[in-house]
Amino acid sequence: MNVLITGGGGFLGSRLAKALLQRGELGGAAIGRLRLFDAAYPSGHPADPRVEAVTGDLADPDTMARAVGTDTHAVFHLAAVVSGAAEADFDLGMRVNLRGTQLLLEALRRSTVAPRLVFASSLAAFGGALPEVLDDATTPTPQSSYGAQKVLGEYLVADYSRKGYLDGRSLRLPTIVVRPGKPNAAASSFASAIIREPLNGHVAKCPVDPNTEVWLLSPRRAVEAFIHAHEVPASEWPSHRVVNLPGITASVAGMVAALGRVAGAQAAARVVYEPDTRIQAIVRTWPARFRTPRALAMGFNADPDIETVIRGYAAEEGIRP
Amino acid sequence: MNVLITGGGGFLGSRLAKALLQRGELGGAAIGRLRLFDAAYPSGHPADPRVEAVTGDLADPDTMARAVGTDTHAVFHLAAVVSGAAEADFDLGMRVNLRGTQLLLEALRRSTVAPRLVFASSLAAFGGALPEVLDDATTPTPQSSYGAQKVLGEYLVADYSRKGYLDGRSLRLPTIVVRPGKPNAAASSFASAIIREPLNGHVAKCPVDPNTEVWLLSPRRAVEAFIHAHEVPASEWPSHRVVNLPGITASVAGMVAALGRVAGAQAAARVVYEPDTRIQAIVRTWPARFRTPRALAMGFNADPDIETVIRGYAAEEGIRP
Numbered sequence: 001m002n003v004l005i006t007g008g009g010g011f012l013g014s015r016l017a018k019a020l021l022q023r024g025e026l027g028g029a030a031i032g033r034l035r036l037f038d039a040a041y042p043s044g045h046p047a048d049p050r051v052e053a054v055t056g057d058l059a060d061p062d063t064m065a066r067a068v069g070t071d072t073h074a075v076f077h078l079a080a081v082v083s084g085a086a087e088a089d090f091d092l093g094m095r096v097n098l099r100g101t102q103l104l105l106e107a108l109r110r111s112t113v114a115p116r117l118v119f120a121s122s123l124a125a126f127g128g129a130l131p132e133v134l135d136d137a138t139t140p141t142p143q144s145s146y147g148a149q150k151v152l153g154e155y156l157v158a159d160y161s162r163k164g165y166l167d168g169r170s171l172r173l174p175t176i177v178v179r180p181g182k183p184n185a186a187a188s189s190f191a192s193a194i195i196r197e198p199l200n201g202h203v204a205k206c207p208v209d210p211n212t213e214v215w216l217l218s219p220r221r222a223v224e225a226f227i228h229a230h231e232v233p234a235s236e237w238p239s240h241r242v243v244n245l246p247g248i249t250a251s252v253a254g255m256v257a258a259l260g261r262v263a264g265a266q267a268a269a270r271v272v273y274e275p276d277t278r279i280q281a282i283v284r285t286w287p288a289r290f291r292t293p294r295a296l297a298m299g300f301n302a303d304p305d306i307e308t309v310i311r312g313y314a315a316e317e318g319i320r321p
Numbered sequence: 322m323n324v325l326i327t328g329g330g331g332f333l334g335s336r337l338a339k340a341l342l343q344r345g346e347l348g349g350a351a352i353g354r355l356r357l358f359d360a361a362y363p364s365g366h367p368a369d370p371r372v373e374a375v376t377g378d379l380a381d382p383d384t385m386a387r388a389v390g391t392d393t394h395a396v397f398h399l400a401a402v403v404s405g406a407a408e409a410d411f412d413l414g415m416r417v418n419l420r421g422t423q424l425l426l427e428a429l430r431r432s433t434v435a436p437r438l439v440f441a442s443s444l445a446a447f448g449g450a451l452p453e454v455l456d457d458a459t460t461p462t463p464q465s466s467y468g469a470q471k472v473l474g475e476y477l478v479a480d481y482s483r484k485g486y487l488d489g490r491s492l493r494l495p496t497i498v499v500r501p502g503k504p505n506a507a508a509s510s511f512a513s514a515i516i517r518e519p520l521n522g523h524v525a526k527c528p529v530d531p532n533t534e535v536w537l538l539s540p541r542r543a544v545e546a547f548i549h550a551h552e553v554p555a556s557e558w559p560s561h562r563v564v565n566l567p568g569i570t571a572s573v574a575g576m577v578a579a580l581g582r583v584a585g586a587q588a589a590a591r592v593v594y595e596p597d598t599r600i601q602a603i604v605r606t607w608p609a610r611f612r613t614p615r616a617l618a619m620g621f622n623a624d625p626d627i628e629t630v631i632r633g634y635a636a637e638e639g640i641r642p
Contacts, residue, residue: 145484
């Protein structure tokens with residue numbers, strides 16, 4: 001079992017890599033090779049004889065062909081230019097998020113081993129005038145280039161799967177909370193920062209209103225979802241190969257209140273509201289409430305509540321709130 | 322007003338060209354130049370000083386840049402590899418239907434005159450497990466590469482429009498009936514052939530069951546829809562810039578019966594059923610019943626009934642049934 005993670009140097013990609021190495025198997029087969037492909041590995045990569053790191057440009061055909069080879073059984077395609085960056089630089093987003101995905105699919109089409117692909121799509125597929133609660137029948141109407149590129153990827157994955165070139169599965173991820181490390185160019189970066197920074201004793205500037213709601217999933221559940229998505233049989237996927245993942249709805253105010261319960265009023269007071277109209281404009285188009293019967297029936301799971309998410313993050317990071 | 326029609330050598334493209342030349346204006350501005358862009362012009366092109374014909378490969382960046390220039394105000398993007406051909410040759414369909422559309426959008430992005438684009442999408446956007454009657458909220462789940470490529474084009478047109486690079490509008494066309502000329506590689510070719518061939522005294526082999534239903538629109542209404550789509554103000558389009566066009570539902574048996582009423586039982590008897598599982602498999606995934614309140618409210622119109630469609634075709638072709 002040869003596995004490839006694109007974006008393997010990123011936060012979720014490296015968490016997934018660690019989980020796979022720990023498990024040792026995928027779909028019942030031992031993992032012989034775990035290849036990580038990314039532009040950079042800011043926090044290094046696991047020192048494990050099974051791990052190979054490929055550095056390079058996702059949108060370069062030769063690099064992609066080299067990373068995929070013809071003997072990759074399982075791919076987790078997580079690499080992407082994040083939402084704020086793809087909106088600020090349209091060409092960059094199109095190049096990495098669309099062209100890069102196309103190159104990956106073409107490389108997999110040439111595989112000799114019937115590859116299975118899990119594609120990280122996003123709730124940014126949705127936007128604009130939406131029902132109060134979205135469900136499995138809601139049509140994607142992205143209001144960001146990142147969201148549009150994710151939807152384009154989903155339709156490509158579906159058609160390559162229908163043609164039998166690969167066995168693809170797309171997951172529309174909620175906003176991932178809590179991300180460790182530094183804030184990034186994702187418009188959703190604040191949703192982690194307002195938990196993480198106060199827990200670390202720092203002030204967090206929140207660019208959106210306290211009543212802003214977020215549809216969220218913890219990193220741990222996201223990693224479980226990637227692995228589960230690989231293992232659910234093809235017959236249980238709808239023909240268009242995409243599901244909205246379960247999540248929980250939390251308002252910014254609710255997240256700050258939960259932070260207070262976990263780490264005290266002093267921590268909660270470190271969240272300072274500084275509205276940013278550009279971020280607000282993007283986040284406002286994202287939905288915060290879903291019914292996800294399809295994903296639940298397929299065995300995907302949400303976190304129980306935001307407080308558990310915060311406590312989980314603190315425990316993983318060795319923070320004693 | 323400089324106008325470009327891609328697929329200007331095709332059946333609908335050349336009909337649209339004639340209609341525009343006859344009108345002389347678009348959106349209230351006189352048409353100074355009508356450029357037709359196609360791989361070939363099988364029936365020539367109108368001898369008119371306003372007409373320029375560009376021959377070349379839609380998927381070649383330089384040819385596309387030359388065809389679009391920087392001074393094109395209105396584009397009708399009709400060029401495509403048809404459904405049967407795009408299914409038989411995946412690379413060809415991806416190259417022309419997806420890459421060609423991307424090149425067109427990129428060329429328009431470089432325009433200096435705020436271009437308006439009408440994109441010919443298709444009911445092939447829909448397929449698989451569908452409600453009995455589709456409506457404006459039905460999510461595209463294409464079951465052919467042609468349909469997938471049309472949906473990809475719609476999402477690209479929407480995002481380029483959202484970014485303000487152009488003012489795009491996508492129309493999901495019903496099956497066009499009656500097409501003149503020869504049968505082609507479109508899986509829907511039979512729907513015209515069973516009317517056209519008998520009217521011309523020839524036998525028509527019908528590859529699908531008589532109870533197969535088709536959602537259809539006449540060429541005349543389709544040309545009207547293209548022009549109307551250009552003229553409806555941007556504010557009346559939904560943010561995702563796509564509408565399902567109105568049409569009528571006709572079964573193959575109903576079409577043959579109408580043919581009998583128009584041209585006699587002898588003509589109707591020229592339709593011979595010879596099932597083709599490949600065609601049947603594609604056509605079966607296409608929906609035949611829609612509610613189209615959005616398009617009707619925007620001023621798009623269907624044909625009154627199939628008999629009128631057949632009589633219209635006969636009159637245009639100078640056939641006296």
